[in-house]
Amino acid sequence: MNNMGKQYETVIGLEVHVELATKTKIFCGCSTAFGGAPNTHTCPVCTGQPGSLPVLNKQVVEYAMAIGLATNCEITRVSKFDRKNYFYPDNPQNYQISQLYLPIARNGYVEIESGGVPKKVRIHEMHMEEDAGKLIHDEWDDTTLVDYNRSGIPLVEIVSEPDMRSADEVISYLEKLRTIIQYLGASDCKLQEGSMRADVNLSVREAGSTQFGTRTEMKNLNSFKAIARAIDGERNRQIELLEAGKPVIQETRRWDDNKEHSYAMRSKEDAQDYRYFPEPDLVPIVISEEWIKEIKAKQPELRSEKLERYKREYDIPQYDAEIITDSRIIADIFESAAALCGKPKKVSNWLMVETLRLLKEHNMEPQDIRFSPGNLAKLVDLTEAGTINSSVAKEVFEKIFADNTDPERYVEENGLKTVNDEGALKSVIEKIIADNPQSVADYKGGKEKAIGFLVGQAMKAMKGKANPQMVSQMLKQAVTESDS
């Protein structure tokens, strides 16, 4: 949108919450498993019982350090927790343990590409904090219940500088963060399930201006598409206000993706005073040089390194390497299966084509994959040995994908082996030629296509188990030889 010839620039900064993949909560030993009957993953600590005390989960610090290092942040050597005080029933202590004054990491950046142009998005800081419980409103008796299973799930909040200028840049920043964090194994980063959540801070200004406009903060963005729509919606709303000579109000807004509209939640004037102060129940986190070295050493290979290595080591094309390394889970399957069968390009084909197709068809994410690399490798071996043909292989792969079926056993039990026995084929072919004189005549008369029909008939008679090349060859020979 662009009225009266004025050009506007959108300025965007993100606050990204990422749920860390620890087995236990940040300040107690309760499980972080998703689901579970309400208030079953709870204890005195995460329900705010009087006299309970928090104890920091070391794994949370290590994941946060790993993310900090992978996003080029400085790790704070003496980091502390603070209490953020506010009353709400999902927050059992009525304060959240977070970090304000000395966050675990600061001053980082990630490199993104937008429209083919590389760009750095700076990270202002990253801090650790605990998640709140969940309120469930019972419309029937007009009561609200609270489930503390989520209370105390570890989060990091990554706060970027206002360095992004478009929805495209925002999406590539988020995709980059997601890939890095997934590669680290620090989170599964599922936007839909809320293990990655982004709040968008957005303002507009006239192109060329060096002053920032008044920003708003947008919440409730559950998908990349919603984020893109919300950015466009908010940009247009702000420009319309400015064009009408009205001020943009600094406020928090909630995006309703169904209505494609945002609603004001609270303005700066209603902003609460959180009365932050250092959490006296926890001691400072002192991070030594050795500890940082240890985390760095444990740091897995990140995507760009892996991509280059795949091209080099497995001799697969850039295109394949990009698709396969997009998800660490797929990359891991690729490497294991390639090692087992020694045919990386074949493995890559199964992953790029059939696996991605089935994932899409079933609306699944790579982390939902259940099959083992071993079974994929066996499938490649079976196909390459000519034990099964490619159409049987596709059918078998669907089985593998669905139930992690052992392809060798499946092929055996269902009699799917390609019949390479010339004798068996010969009698079938003789019968097909006898039964289809018209097609035989057509082929002889120069209709090349007619052979396809005959091959199809033969394959059908063989219940698909024949080697189609062999059938075609034998048919051609038999037809030519047959007396007309």
Place this chain on the structure above:
Amino acid sequence: MGILSLTALELAKKIQDREISAVEAAKAAIAQAKAVEPKIHSYVTLDEEGAVQRAEEIQKKIEDGVLTGPLAGVPAAVKDNLCIEGQLTTCSSRILSNFRPIFTAQAVVNIQKSGAVILGKTNMDEFAMGSTTETSYFGPTRNPHNPEHVPGGSSGGSCAAVAAQECWYALGSDTGGSIRQPSAFCGVVGLKPTYGTVSRYGLIAYGSSLDQVGPVAKDVADCAAILETLASHDVKDSTSVKREDIRFTDALKADVKGLRIGIPKDYIGEGLDQEVRQALLDVAKLLWKKGAVVEEFDLSLVKYAIPAYYVIASAEASSNLERFDGVKYGYRAGDYEGLHNMYKKTRSEGFGPEVKRRIMLGSYVLSSGYYDAYYLKALRTKALIKQAFDRAFEKYDVILGPAAPSTAPKLGESLKDPLKMYLGDIYTVAVNLAGLPAMSVPAGKDSRGLPIGMQLIGNSFQEKTLIRAAYTFECETEKQFVTPAAGKGRE
């Protein structure tokens, strides 16, 4: 001598020797409590049936040779801010008047393991905020030496219970003097350990960075033995310290030769009652006679301790007490409209005036725009006070001073003027700010027959030095816990 007049260690020995059973001891304490409670009111909850049952179990373990420790079978009382699973734990507040915890505080677990028979929960100032035990929702505790007077606070119930022989020892908590000052007022021995020595897990927090659980005992030997069972490294409390030197009873030696004792000039100057001052100088003289080196010195910054303490403790308290909101446990207002009204009514009705005053004070000093001027400045003051003590401990092993400016005031005198009451904490709060160990030991009585307490302050982790000095002094004087006025007649 009757059973009630025994010390905890003496009683335990008789129990081990099968002269007395743990059950008899528990019953004797309960009978004494029933006789004196109408006048003294040390307990919020006296668990008669449960106590006798536990005594029977413990007696069996003693007979089976499972429990052989020096305190096995001894009946004890626990301040009502320490959680005991399934037992009312009220903090003497209406807001927790119906609260039964789902777990037991580590300090309580530790004495249970040593064979303590817990008789019940003792009265206190509401959420440990007060110096008289008059802010309790359940009404005040009275001083067993003279019921017209307060027992001190906030661990007033624990100290009164020991003084009135309603138990052989008790647990208290000390955030700004809450063990030492009432111990002084009640003529018992109380010790506030170095911060981190006793687990705070299950202690309902007042000022988290200052709170410590500690023993209230009849004499120094009991005090050392109880502390030995209380101290433990607890992974559930991040501020818990791993200590190797916790055989405190090893320090029970009457020997102060060469011990360097410093008396801060500010501690014996203006504002100190003349009789208390004289008693203190008598203590100094006695220790000097036994071979200690005694000097006066300047411990600067003391006057800043009270404002720094009230800023920090109130700030932490304002946050610690947020969880009492009527949602999850405790009192909830009877009728309300919506969430905010429920919060407001529950907390307005559930907290008493002193607690509200400190929540407001604490919220104010943490609010944006005031944080630097008050809270941060108080934290800096705290660091400077710690440095002043560090310098003092380069020269002295022990700092000697009063536990309170006077002996116990009369009921109703203190709450009229809260600021004056806060100033009464002048000799105790600096110790908490610096995280140091300190103990209060009886040092005679004033002309009205009210106990005077002296305070010994040590460097971090130097409880043993305090115990040695206190024990030396105690050996030279008549023990004071024997049959205070309120306890007479039952023997």
